[in-house]
Amino acid sequence: MADLLDEAVDVMRERQTRLAGAVRVHTPTEADPLVVVVIDEMAALTAYLQDVDLRKRIASSLGLLLSQGAGVGVLVVAALQDPRKEVLPFRDLFPTRIALGLTEAAQVDLVLGDGARNRGALADQMPRWAKGVGYVILDGTPEPARVRFSYISDEHIRELAAEYPAPSDAADILAQVGRETADEPARPPLPRQRRGPLLPDSLLNFLDRDADGGEPR
Numbered sequence: 001m002a003d004l005l006d007e008a009v010d011v012m013r014e015r016q017t018r019l020a021g022a023v024r025v026h027t028p029t030e031a032d033p034l035v036v037v038v039i040d041e042m043a044a045l046t047a048y049l050q051d052v053d054l055r056k057r058i059a060s061s062l063g064l065l066l067s068q069g070a071g072v073g074v075l076v077v078a079a080l081q082d083p084r085k086e087v088l089p090f091r092d093l094f095p096t097r098i099a100l101g102l103t104e105a106a107q108v109d110l111v112l113g114d115g116a117r118n119r120g121a122l123a124d125q126m127p128r129w130a131k132g133v134g135y136v137i138l139d140g141t142p143e144p145a146r147v148r149f150s151y152i153s154d155e156h157i158r159e160l161a162a163e164y165p166a167p168s169d170a171a172d173i174l175a176q177v178g179r180e181t182a183d184e185p186a187r188p189p190l191p192r193q194r195r196g197p198l199l200p201d202s203l204l205n206f207l208d209r210d211a212d213g214g215e216p217r
Contacts, residue, residue: 001045002054005061008037008074012065015072026073035074037065042080047087066093083110095139101126112137116144
């Protein structure tokens with residue numbers, strides 16, 4: 001995942017160099033398409049990842065993409081369940097925000113921005129039957145808009161994938177700049193820490209008797 005984000009940063013840098021002084025905003029074409037990085041459960045990359053160095057590397061790439069990528073057609077779409085600031089420190093870099101059903105009133109302002117709940121975004125009062133109903137804050141528009149998303153079934157998704165398959169060269173987003181990523185390196189298994197028995201010695205001795213009821217071994 002960190003490699004993919006680094007690749008997206010490379011694409012962004014290449015486009016910045018190529019388009020500098022030529023155009024203000026990137027226009028997607030078949031040869032130079034829009035790149036969208038979709039992250040499901042953002043907290044797995046920004047908070048729950050145990051490797052500190054890897055987490056910092058991911059945060060650096062995400063910060064660059066969110067602050068500079070939109071103008072050159074490299075976007076990030078992320079979803080998460082825990083909107084606390086320690087989970088998503090760079091929330092202010094997302095210009096468009098969507099809040100579905102939330103559990104606390106304070107979470108509304110965390111997701112949509114300060115004062116959003118007072119302006120009508122009552123996402124914490126969403127009834128259980130209101131599936132797909134949420135509030136949206138668009139960049140430059142402080143007033144929240146109540147929306148309802150269409151229901152997409154698994155069958156619809158399969159039909160969409162069959163009718164509009166991904167091109168064969170879309171597996172590597174660096175293909176558009178004439179480079180390929182290296183194969184995933186083999187990772188040796190992590191050593192397992194030796195632990196003592198979970199049972200007391202007296203019980204272990206009892207269980208370790210000979211089948212004929214002899215003395216403990």
